[in-house]
Amino acid sequence: MRPAGMNKYYTGIFLIMMLIYVFYNKEIYTEKSDYDNFRLSEKALKGERLWLENNCNACHQLYGLGGYLGPDLTNVTSNAGKSSEYLKVMMISGVRSMPKFEFSPLQQDQILQFLKEVDKTGYYPNKKAVVNYSGWVQYQKKVINEK
Numbered sequence: 001m002r003p004a005g006m007n008k009y010y011t012g013i014f015l016i017m018m019l020i021y022v023f024y025n026k027e028i029y030t031e032k033s034d035y036d037n038f039r040l041s042e043k044a045l046k047g048e049r050l051w052l053e054n055n056c057n058a059c060h061q062l063y064g065l066g067g068y069l070g071p072d073l074t075n076v077t078s079n080a081g082k083s084s085e086y087l088k089v090m091m092i093s094g095v096r097s098m099p100k101f102e103f104s105p106l107q108q109d110q111i112l113q114f115l116k117e118v119d120k121t122g123y124y125p126n127k128k129a130v131v132n133y134s135g136w137v138q139y140q141k142k143v144i145n146e147k
């Protein structure tokens with residue numbers, strides 16, 4: 001048997017914990033992220049669709065996620081050694097394990113646009129990320145949707 005008054009005590013603690021829980025969730029889920037105003041353009045959305053339909057992600061990664069047969073393509077469009085022409089030719093020529101796709105010039109442009117806009121969102125790997133003692137990671141960002 002609990003002493004009289006104990007139930008109220010537990011109810012109080014329970015309510016306080018519920019309040020903390022609700023407040024904490026509200027903070028997390030309503031926080032404005034840096035990416036709120038990031039939208040792919042129409043053209044890039046078409047490229048993304050081609051990217052998904054053709055399973056490019058089975059071999060390539062964006063931000064390290066995907067298959068590992070081919071290279072990560074997050075920042076491939078800002079690689080000075082790799083021109084747009086080169087990247088488009090890679091999509092349709094079939095080099096070693098990279099399959100040959102039958103994309104029209106328009107489709108090549110759309111995929112390239114998708115990769116360019118992904119590239120604008122950040123760096124991968126993010127070599128300049130700093131892990132603070134608090135556990136938070138400060139990472140280097142790119143300017144998003146600059147126009």
Ligand code: HEC
Binds near residue numbers: 051058070087098
């Ligand atoms: C079966 C695995 C596979 C699939 C699927 C695949 N790729 Fe590749 N891709 C590769 C490999 C492997 C390479 C590296 C080729 C080489 O240089 O030897 C590559 C290279 C590339 C490159 C050049 C990257 C660079 O840094 O030189 C681009 C661009 C590319 N792929 C785009 C795509 C796109 C777009 C798709 C989907 C339409 C796709 N790939 C689907 C395996 C794949």
